[in-house]
Amino acid sequence: MKKCIAFHSYKGGTGKSTISSNISVLLVKRGYNVLLIDMDVYAPTLQTYFNQNPNYWINNYLFNTADFENVIYDLTHRIRKFHSTKDSQNQWGKLFVSFSNSSKEEITKLDGALRNQASKLELLRKFILIKEEMAYQNSIDYIIIDTSPGIRYWSINSLVIADLILLSLKMDSIDIEGTKKMANEIYSAFTKIGTKCYLLFNRAAGYCYPPNLVQETSYSPAANYELIINEQLNITDKFKRDVDMEIIGNIPCYCDIQFDNKEFLTVLKHPYHPFTHLLNDLVDKIERI
Ligand SMILES: Nc1ncnc2c1ncn2[C@@H]1O[C@H](COP(=O)(O)OP(=O)(O)O)[C@@H](O)[C@H]1O
Numbered sequence: 450m451k452k453c454i455a456f457h458s459y460k461g462g463t464g465k466s467t468i469s470s471n472i473s474v475l476l477v478k479r480g481y482n483v484l485l486i487d488m489d490v491y492a493p494t495l496q497t498y499f500n501q502n503p504n505y506w507i508n509n510y511l512f513n514t515a516d517f518e519n520v521i522y523d524l525t526h527r528i529r530k531f532h533s534t535k536d537s538q539n540q541w542g543k544l545f546v547s548f549s550n551s552s553k554e555e556i557t558k559l560d561g562a563l564r565n566q567a568s569k570l571e572l573l574r575k576f577i578l579i580k581e582e583m584a585y586q587n588s589i590d591y592i593i594i595d596t597s598p599g600i601r602y603w604s605i606n607s608l609v610i611a612d613l614i615l616l617s618l619k620m621d622s623i624d625i626e627g628t629k630k631m632a633n634e635i636y637s638a639f640t641k642i643g644t645k646c647y648l649l650f651n652r653a654a655g656y657c658y659p660p661n662l663v664q665e666t667s668y669s670p671a672a673n674y675e676l677i678i679n680e681q682l683n684i685t686d687k688f689k690r691d692v693d694m695e696i697i698g699n700i701p702c703y704c705d706i707q708f709d710n711k712e713f714l715t716v717l718k719h720p721y722h723p724f725t726h727l728l729n730d731l732v733d734k735i736e737r738i
């Protein structure tokens with residue numbers, strides 16, 4: 450296996466699920482076999498995102514009620530229809546997804562098991578074994594983990610097994626302060642043990658596309674856009690001074706994605722969208738790390 454990548458954030462709504470799903474398929478397009486795991490156990494979304502009705506969940510694996518191969522779903526067929534003749538020379542990899550159960554009972558069960566030391570340890574042992582299970586069984590190249598925001602048990606565990614952590618933020622005031630604190634207090638420990646950690650700005654406040662057209666003086670969309678980007682870069686710069694982490698990407702808020710009835714794999718539906726462009730740049734960097 451090449452890498453296990455965790456998408457994390459301080460707050461929700463920073464684009465973890467959107468970006469982890471889109472990045473997963475871009476890696477598949479490059480010929481890699483990818484396993485995407487929904488570890489946002491308190492608010493899972495990948496089941497809805499991929500419109501699936503699984504019989505087995507990652508919860509079953511963790512509680513020993515199913516083997517690992519039963520809780521991963523090969524969804525390569527779901528993305529095959531986007532395989533154009535232009536791509537036909539390239540061999541696509543496979544996309545496997547493991548879902549987290551969103552029923553109230555299962556979430557409570559997972560939370561409850563953490564109150565008992567023995568069951569907590571057993572859950573942790575099973576979770577750590579995922580990397581080994583995948584490396585042997587399916588020749589997986591990348592494991593992508595969509596985590597819970599903040600510093601809850603399952604997000605920390607996800608960060609522990611990751612080789613690369615991408616911490617996404619939106620740049621509103623609560624997000625900035627929380628992210629700074631988390632980066633300085635938690636991430637520094639991961640960096641010490643060799644985990645690579647990067648900041649990923651996404652849906653940054655004020656950095657919108659199409660640009661915000663409100664202008665104090667005369668109207669000039671181009672000048673206004675410049676102004677907004679400069680403003681955003683200023684904030685990014687200030688942020689960098691307080692946090693010892695490199696920035697791996699800066700993705701604007703695209704209205705068409707934000708207000709899409711159901712965003713689904715924009716990188717496949719719209720291969721020439723600037724979002725796709727930026728995510729491809731991100732995948733280039735991920736491959737090089
Ligand atoms: N760059 C972006 N531009 C516009 N909308 C985005 C962008 N990234 C994510 N979104 C939208 O923001 C919302 C929250 O994203 P999501 O991936 O669910 O966040 P999280 O998993 O961190 O809670 C979704 O509606 C998603 O489509």
Ligand SMILES: [Mg+2]
Pocket residue numbers: 465466467489494595
């Ligand atoms: Mg999510």
